Amino acid sequence: SQQGEEDPQALSIQEGENATMNCSYKTSINNLQWYRQNSGRGLVHLILIRSNEREKHSGRLRVTLDTSKKSSSLLITASRAADTASYFCAITMDSNYQLIWGAGTKLIIKP
Amino acid sequence: DTAVSQTPKYLVTQMGNDKSIKCEQNLGHDTMYWYKQDSKKFLKIMFSYNNKELIINETVPNRFSPKSPDKAHLNLHINSLELGDSAVYFCASSQMGLAEQFFGPGTRLTVL
Numbered sequence: 001s002q003q004g005e006e007d008p009q010a011l012s013i014q015e016g017e018n019a020t021m022n023c024s025y026k027t028s029i030n031n032l033q034w035y036r037q038n039s040g041r042g043l044v045h046l047i048l049i050r051s052n053e054r055e056k057h058s059g060r061l062r063v064t065l066d067t068s069k070k071s072s073s074l075l076i077t078a079s080r081a082a083d084t085a086s087y088f089c090a091i092t093m094d095s096n097y098q099l100i101w102g103a104g105t106k107l108i109i110k111p
Numbered sequence: 112d113t114a115v116s117q118t119p120k121y122l123v124t125q126m127g128n129d130k131s132i133k134c135e136q137n138l139g140h141d142t143m144y145w146y147k148q149d150s151k152k153f154l155k156i157m158f159s160y161n162n163k164e165l166i167i168n169e170t171v172p173n174r175f176s177p178k179s180p181d182k183a184h185l186n187l188h189i190n191s192l193e194l195g196d197s198a199v200y201f202c203a204s205s206q207m208g209l210a211e212q213f214f215g216p217g218t219r220l221t222v223l
Contacts, residue, residue, distance in 0.1 A: 030210075031210055033210060033211065037152075040217075041216060041217070042201055042203075042214030042215050042216045042217050043154075043201070043203075043212075043214045044214070045211045045212065045213070048211060086152060088154065092210055098156060098167055099156070099212065101154040101155075103151070103152065103153055104152045106152075
């Protein structure tokens with residue numbers, strides 16, 4: 001079942017601008033992950049944030065988690081054309097680490 | 112030195128045929144997965160194996176049968192293919208206890 005929902009479904013911005021994508025979910029979680037999928041490729045893990053963390057950084061990526069609102073955001077700063085991809089959030093609810101996926105946000109960076 | 116590999120990358124076949132997709136990982140992981148991604152990009156878990164044992168088996172038609180000959184391989188056999196089976200199938204692996212999953216490049220299955 002799909003428990004994660006991303007918004008927007010699609011986002012088109014100019015190179016150099018910041019891109020923000022949101023993920024909402026319906027249940028308590030162990031952790032939340034963000035993945036990137038380039039066209040025609042498999043998914044690549046970007047960042048994981050645990051339920052007891054509020055913010056995490058990795059290079060130009062910043063992830064926040066608000067467990068009271070059951071939501072997370074992924075911020076990509078100073079976007080580049082190579083950031084064009086679909087971005088998915090995935091939650092794990094229990095110790096078997098089965099991932100429950102959102103529908104993804106398609107990000108287009110215009111040069 | 113590809114971490115998770117799948118073959119074939121593309122598979123075009125007629126309705127009613129039987130086909131297999133192979134997956135191999137060289138990461139030493141103990142858990143492997145099969146996912147189906149439909150045309151709207153929804154990613155749905157189909158199966159998961161840990162140390163060659165089935166641990167996740169979502170509501171998938173029994174025409175789909177996974178086989179794990181060893182920890183490094185998880186193959187997917189599909190009998191009596193239907194039009195609705197057309198999708199991209201992804202294999203992934205992880206180490207139990209660690210949440211990050213590593214994905215293969217996908218197999219685009221088209222059933223005519």
